[in-house]
Amino acid sequence: MFTNVVILTAGQTVYFGPRTKIISHFASLGYNCRQHQDPAEYFIDLANTDFEGHGDIVQLINGYASSAVAVRILNAIHADATGNHPIKSMLLTTPSPLQQFLVLLHRNLLNNVRNPGIYWVRLVTYTTLSSMVGTMYLSSNPKIVATDIVMLITYVNIYLVFLSIAVLPFFIEQRAVFLRERTNSGLNVGSYVLANFLGAIPGIFLIALSSTLLVGCLAGLNSYGVFLLVVFLSLVAAENLMHLISAVVPEFIIGMALGAAIFGWFILVMGLFVPAHAMPVYWRWSHHLGFLSYSFEALIFNQFGDDSTPAGLAVRAKYIPDTVHIGRDVAVLAGNAVAFELLFGLILYKFHTGRR
Structure with a gap:
C-alpha cells in the first residue's frame, strides 16, 4: 500500500526510504523482524520511547544517518531541488x-x-x-x-x-x-x-x-x-x-x-x-x-x-x-x-x- 515509509522518534529520523528496504535496513542494525510478525508494528515499537522494550534510539538514528538508504534519499532530494522543472507541469494540479x-x-x-x-x-x-x-x-x-x-x-x-x-x-x-x-x-x-x-x-x-x-x-x-x-x-x-x-x-x-x-x-x-x-x-x-x-x-x-x-x-x-x-x-x-x-x-x- 505504501511506496515509502517514514519513522520518527523525538524529532529524529529513524527511517525514511522505500518500503522494500526497511526490513534489511533494520536487520543490518541487529533488529530482525520475525517471519510471521507484523513489520509495521515491530518497527514502530522499536522507535517508541513511551513503552518498554524499544530499541537503542541513538543507534537507530545514527544507523539510518550513515546508511545507503539515507544517502540515496538525500541525493534524490538534492537533485529534485536543483533540477529544472517546467512551470506548466507544476500548474496542472486541478482536473478538468x-x-x-x-x-x-x-x-x-x-x-x-x-x-x-x-x-x-x-x-x-x-x-x-x-x-x-x-x-x-x-x-x-x-x-x-x-x-x-x-x-x-x-x-x-x-x-x-x-x-x-x-x-x-x-x-x-x-x-x-x-x-x-x-x-x-x-x-x-x-x-x-x-x-x-x-x-x-x-x-x-x-x-x-x-x-x-x-x-x-x-x-x-x-x-x-x-x-x-x-x-x-x-x-x-x-x-x-x-x-x-x-x-x-x-x-x-x-x-x-x-x-x-x-x-x-x-x-x-x-x-x-x-x-x-x-x-x-x-x-x-x-x-x-x-x-x-x-x-x-x-x-x-x-x-x-x-x-x-x-x-x-x-x-x-x-x-x-x-x-x-x-x-x-x-x-x-x-x-x-x-x-x-x-x-x-x-x-x-x-x-x-x-x-x-
Missing part, C-alpha cells in the same frame, strides 16, 4: 470538469453496485411485489374487470415511486462527502450533479424493466414499451426529487417525512380519487404540478385508449381527458426529472460551498 465527471461517475456506479441499500434491496422488493401483483391480476382470470386494471396500474406506479424515499439517507451521506471534496479540491458542481444523474440511470432502469416484465406479462397489459418508458421516467423524476430534498434538509428523517408528504400530495391530486375534470378549481393547479398526474394519465390511456368495450369507455370517460397525449406526458415527466436535478445543482452551488 470532464475528468472529474468521469471519476465521479465511475465512483457512483461502483457505489451503487456495492451498496445493497441503494438499488439491490429495492430491486428485490419490487420484483417480489410485482410477481405478487402479476399473479393476482392474471390475464386468464375472467373476473378481472377494467376498474381492477386501473387499480393495478395505479398501485404499480405509486408504489415504485413512493419507495424512492428509501434512498434519501444515502444521498445525505453523499452530501457530506461532496462538502469535504468541494472544500479541499474545488469540486465542480456540474460534474458532480451530472455524474449523480447518469450514475442512477442503470439501477432505475433495471427496477422499471423488472416490474414491467413481471406485471405486463402476467396481467396482459398493452404496449410494454410505453409502460416501461413511463414507469422509468416516473422513477427518474422521483429519484431526482430525492436529490433535491437531500440538498435542502439537515437530516434524513426530516427529508423522508418531507418526501412522503410531497408524494402523498401528488397521489391525492393525480386524478384517481377525484378525476381531474371534477377537481375543485382551487386544487386543479396542484394536479398539473404533480408529475404523478402525467404518469397516471399516460398509463391509463396506454391501456384503455383503444378499448371500445363499455367498461373501457367508462374508464376513459372518468379518468382520461380529451386532450391527453402520451408524447406530451412523457415530455413533462422528462422535464420534471431535469428540473429537479437542475434545482439540486443550483442549491449545491449556492448554499453548499464548504465554507463556514
Whole structure:
C-alpha cells in the first residue's frame, strides 16, 4: 500500500526510504523482524520511547544517518531541488470538469453496485411485489374487470415511486462527502450533479424493466414499451426529487417525512380519487404540478385508449381527458426529472460551498 515509509522518534529520523528496504535496513542494525510478525508494528515499537522494550534510539538514528538508504534519499532530494522543472507541469494540479465527471461517475456506479441499500434491496422488493401483483391480476382470470386494471396500474406506479424515499439517507451521506471534496479540491458542481444523474440511470432502469416484465406479462397489459418508458421516467423524476430534498434538509428523517408528504400530495391530486375534470378549481393547479398526474394519465390511456368495450369507455370517460397525449406526458415527466436535478445543482452551488 505504501511506496515509502517514514519513522520518527523525538524529532529524529529513524527511517525514511522505500518500503522494500526497511526490513534489511533494520536487520543490518541487529533488529530482525520475525517471519510471521507484523513489520509495521515491530518497527514502530522499536522507535517508541513511551513503552518498554524499544530499541537503542541513538543507534537507530545514527544507523539510518550513515546508511545507503539515507544517502540515496538525500541525493534524490538534492537533485529534485536543483533540477529544472517546467512551470506548466507544476500548474496542472486541478482536473478538468470532464475528468472529474468521469471519476465521479465511475465512483457512483461502483457505489451503487456495492451498496445493497441503494438499488439491490429495492430491486428485490419490487420484483417480489410485482410477481405478487402479476399473479393476482392474471390475464386468464375472467373476473378481472377494467376498474381492477386501473387499480393495478395505479398501485404499480405509486408504489415504485413512493419507495424512492428509501434512498434519501444515502444521498445525505453523499452530501457530506461532496462538502469535504468541494472544500479541499474545488469540486465542480456540474460534474458532480451530472455524474449523480447518469450514475442512477442503470439501477432505475433495471427496477422499471423488472416490474414491467413481471406485471405486463402476467396481467396482459398493452404496449410494454410505453409502460416501461413511463414507469422509468416516473422513477427518474422521483429519484431526482430525492436529490433535491437531500440538498435542502439537515437530516434524513426530516427529508423522508418531507418526501412522503410531497408524494402523498401528488397521489391525492393525480386524478384517481377525484378525476381531474371534477377537481375543485382551487386544487386543479396542484394536479398539473404533480408529475404523478402525467404518469397516471399516460398509463391509463396506454391501456384503455383503444378499448371500445363499455367498461373501457367508462374508464376513459372518468379518468382520461380529451386532450391527453402520451408524447406530451412523457415530455413533462422528462422535464420534471431535469428540473429537479437542475434545482439540486443550483442549491449545491449556492448554499453548499464548504465554507463556514
